[in-house]
Amino acid sequence: MIEPLAILSYLFTHPMGTTHAPTPFVLESTSFSNHGRIPRTYTCWGKNETPPLQWTGAPPQTESYALLMIDEDVPRLHWYQWVVFNISAKKTALPKNVSSQASFVVANNSFGDPHYHGPCFTGKKRKHHYQFVIYALDSKLSNAFQADPITLRKTLELHALAKAQLYGYVVRRKAKHQTHR
Numbered sequence: 001m002i003e004p005l006a007i008l009s010y011l012f013t014h015p016m017g018t019t020h021a022p023t024p025f026v027l028e029s030t031s032f033s034n035h036g037r038i039p040r041t042y043t044c045w046g047k048n049e050t051p052p053l054q055w056t057g058a059p060p061q062t063e064s065y066a067l068l069m070i071d072e073d074v075p076r077l078h079w080y081q082w083v084v085f086n087i088s089a090k091k092t093a094l095p096k097n098v099s100s101q102a103s104f105v106v107a108n109n110s111f112g113d114p115h116y117h118g119p120c121f122t123g124k125k126r127k128h129h130y131q132f133v134i135y136a137l138d139s140k141l142s143n144a145f146q147a148d149p150i151t152l153r154k155t156l157e158l159h160a161l162a163k164a165q166l167y168g169y170v171v172r173r174k175a176k177h178q179t180h181r
Contacts, residue, residue, distance in 0.1 A: 023057035027134045027164040030054070031096070038130060038168040044120030045173070047097075050082065054093035055134050059161040062089045062136040066156050068149070071119065073128040080149035081130070082116045083107040085156075086140050107146040114146065119170040126174070132166040135159075 031051045032038050040046040053067070066085035070078045087094070087104040094102075106114045121128050137159045141152075156163075 022059075025055065025057040025059075025134075025136060025162040025164040027053060027055045027132060027166040029132075029166060029168075032168050035167045035169075038119060038170050043118045043170055046118070048116070048118045048120075049097040050094065050116045050118075052094065052096040053132060053134070053166070055164060056092065057162075057164075058089075058092075058136040061138065062161055064089055064137045064140045065091065066135040066137060066141070066152075067094070068131075068133045068135075068153065068156075069116075070131045070133070071121070071128055072131055073121075073125060080110040080153075081118065083109050083114075083149045083152060085137075085152065105141075105143060105146060107149060107152055109149060121170075121172065126172045127169055128172075129167065129169045132168070134164050134166075136162045 028034070029051050031042070038051065041049055042051045055065075058065070064085070065087035067082070067087065068080060068084075069082035070080055072078060083106065084094075085105050085107060106116075108114050109117055111117055119128060119130060135156045137156065138161055139159055141155065141159070
């Protein structure tokens with residue numbers, strides 16, 4: 001007869017009795033926390049620099065990455081501020097103020113040009129929310145996707161092994177009113 005203690009010991013120490021959850025795919029910045037305020041230097045009112053971003057936990061079969069920066073407060077549609085793809089699978093970060101001449105493709109944003117456009121908005125709303133999305137992809141993509149961020153995003157969703165988001169917001173300063181004496 002098998003002792004109950006031996007059975008319990010086996011169940012708690014045998015490898016088949018344990019499961020290993022996959023490491024979560026995470027996108028972060030050293031400049032702002034998730035759902036935090038994006039520093040002015042990354043806006044058109046500052047230096048319009050790209051923020052530093054890093055990611056961990058991508059699936060091992062990742063062939064490339066793509067990154068989108070989206071203004072979620074533009075009425076009726078999302079506004080793509082920055083669209084990047086074919087980032088090497090060996091990379092795990094993009095530095096602050098990364099060059100558009102780096103070893104990846106900077107596609108057209110919603111302004112119609114292949115550049116980073118930091119937060120820069122007008123209108124009644126003084127606070128806008130931004131989403132950074134990193135996609136771990138199963139392949140590199142054709143450069144034909146440079147023209148249209150909406151079509152590119154649909155393609156990214158089809159090729160995504162995993163994706164991670166980082167959220168931030170920007171508050172526009174009130175206009176300074178001059179006083180007349």
